[in-house]
Amino acid sequence: MANQTEMILTRVLDDIEQGVLTPGSAIDEDALIEACGVSRTPLREAMIRLEAMGLIVRLPRKGATLFKPTLEQFVAILEVHAQLEGQAAGLAARRMSGADLAVLEQVVVDCEKHAAQKGDDDPDGYYQLNLRFHGTIAEGSGNPFLVDMIKTNARKLLAYYRARYQYAGAIADSAVEHRALFDLIAARKSDQAAAFMTRHVQFDQVTAMDLLAALG
Known part of the structure; x- marks a missing residue:
């Protein structure tokens, strides 16, 4: 049953990363059972784990939906996520091999x-x-616990980062910052890389409000 639970978890997490599931989306449990060829027991275990990770919300008789943050929750999650990403970049600057x-x-x-x-x-x-880009840096930190924490937090924000690239000029700006961040990591400037990454992943409150509104 453990393998079946992991199968369902992987399916849901992949759907989050690919944008198939967006904040507030209902989780079609019957479709998951059919697609994964499992019973309700491993499905229930997977839902419990997803809820513990803060990725879904389950309400009695209403099923599960993907977590959709309020503005206050969004800002709080982003604040933590930026610090985690910054820590990973600082470690990567010290630890990444050639x-x-x-x-x-x-x-x-x-x-x-x-x-x-x-x-x-x-x-x-x-x-x-x-x-x-961000996954490579996280892995380069050499700290699997930090990587897991980053992935869990990132999945609560991925839809908003995806939406951010709909804005004119956002892609070009991101590419420039990626090059600057790489240069800091390659130069082994750990503190500067950490600070730059923290700024790189942050949104100002106006942008956060716009993104929340754009995703309904």
Whole structure:
């Protein structure tokens, strides 16, 4: 049953990352059972775990929905997430190997090419590159517990980061900041990399309000 529970968890988490599920979306439990070929017992276990992670909300007789933050919750989660990402960048600056840095630089190059060739078009494509960039840095921290914490918090915010790339100029700005952050990490400037990453992932309150409104 443990493997079946993990199968359901993976399916839901993938749907969050791919934007299939967005904040406030209802979780179709019957569809999950059919798609994964499982019974209700592993489904129930998966829902309990997702709720404990803060990713879904379950209400009696109303089923489960993907967590949708209020403005206050959004700002609070983002504040924690920015600190976690900053910590990962600082550690990555000290710990990434030459091979790891080469992988990260290639992601940066891909971001730059996307921004130069497509401009504001294909924000979803750039969003996937952004996930690779931040994931590579998180893994480069060498701290699996920190990586798990970042992933859990990020999944509460992914829909809003995806929406952010719909704004004119956001992709180009992000690509420039990715290059600057890479340069700090490659130069082993740990404190500066941490501070830069913290600023990079933050939204001001007006932008946060706009994003919350855009996603209903």
